[in-house]
Amino acid sequence: MPVEWQPVRQSRTHELVLRSIEERVFAGELKAGDRLPPERELAPVLGVSRSALREALRVLETIGVLVAQPGRGPDSGARIVRNPDDALGRLLRLHFALGSYSLHDVLEARVVLERSSFEAAARNAPADDLDAAEQLVLRMGEPEVGVPEFNDLDTRFHVLIARSSGNELTSTLTSAVRESVRPLILRALEEAEDWPAAAAALNAHHLELLRLVREGRGGEAADLVEEHIRGLHGTLVDEPSTEHRTGQG
Incomplete structure (x- = not known):
């Protein structure tokens, strides 16, 4: 079942993006191995700037639950991982x-x-x-x-x-x-x-x-x-x- 993304409020934007992603992990909608939509698609769906989205993704990389692979093709983009x-x-x-x-x-x-x-x-x-x-x-x-x-x-x-x-x-x-x-x-x-x-x-x-x-x-x-x-x-x-x-x- 595709993940249903909702816009987030603009105050403390990157934290709200984090919360949105966390909620989908807690709900079981996102699991290890799943890929997030490309930045150009996910940012407007969440109603945030791409810079705010990148900041949230960097936090997730730091805490070991996401890896971002630059480039194009099926292996590019951000992927949920388990690396604590x-x-x-x-x-x-x-x-x-x-x-x-x-x-x-x-x-x-x-x-x-x-x-x-x-x-x-x-x-x-x-x-x-x-x-x-x-x-x-x-x-x-x-x-x-x-x-x-x-x-x-x-x-x-x-x-x-x-x-x-x-x-x-x-x-x-x-x-x-x-x-x-x-x-x-x-x-x-x-x-x-x-x-x-x-x-x-x-x-x-x-x-x-x-x-x-x-x-x-x-x-x-x-x-x-x-x-x-x-x-x-x-x-x-x-x-x-x-x-x-x-x-x-």
């Missing part, structure tokens, strides 16, 4: 940098989320996901892997385990929370006095976590991942200069 991970991570990272949340808040959120995801992964994780996680751990163990790549692989490992737990929201939140402190964790790793020893110790935890998940020992995996998170992340919380660097008081 990057959007939520970016939003949380900005709020963390602005001081909305402390390092302690982020630490405790990580502990709760990852205890839950590792425990659930021990029950639900598909073998393919665990095989992929093993490849990440093996790569982290290679001597030529530098700090930035290790940090990226570490993030992917934790997010993959969260995804394998079977709870998509837990996966998204785990990714967002981990991304919010990625720069600080990277800095802490770069400042390690003995990087090879630090990398080996961290990866020993990864290997053991993976073994516990494979063996279905969720409670032990949850305890170990909490120790793992509090070990590195906890040192960031304990640094007196970190609060100042991130604008926390």
Whole structure:
């Protein structure tokens, strides 16, 4: 059934356009994969300028529910998507940098989320996901892997385990929370006095976590991942200069 568009009021125009699109998503009239009409058609139907429409579409792109593909043809235009991970991570990272949340808040959120995801992964994780996680751990163990790549692989490992737990929201939140402190964790790793020893110790935890998940020992995996998170992340919380660097008081 075609979507029925209605004109919107002119005050705070782009917000009203957003509301109009949101209402159609909530009503089930727009779903992931659906395309919006071209700007030249949608703007007059809504009774707004094309600039106001573009502003609303940019907001939707930022929050990860729309992707705009320029050009002409069947694949051009704006399409409704489901891509919350990057959007939520970016939003949380900005709020963390602005001081909305402390390092302690982020630490405790990580502990709760990852205890839950590792425990659930021990029950639900598909073998393919665990095989992929093993490849990440093996790569982290290679001597030529530098700090930035290790940090990226570490993030992917934790997010993959969260995804394998079977709870998509837990996966998204785990990714967002981990991304919010990625720069600080990277800095802490770069400042390690003995990087090879630090990398080996961290990866020993990864290997053991993976073994516990494979063996279905969720409670032990949850305890170990909490120790793992509090070990590195906890040192960031304990640094007196970190609060100042991130604008926390």
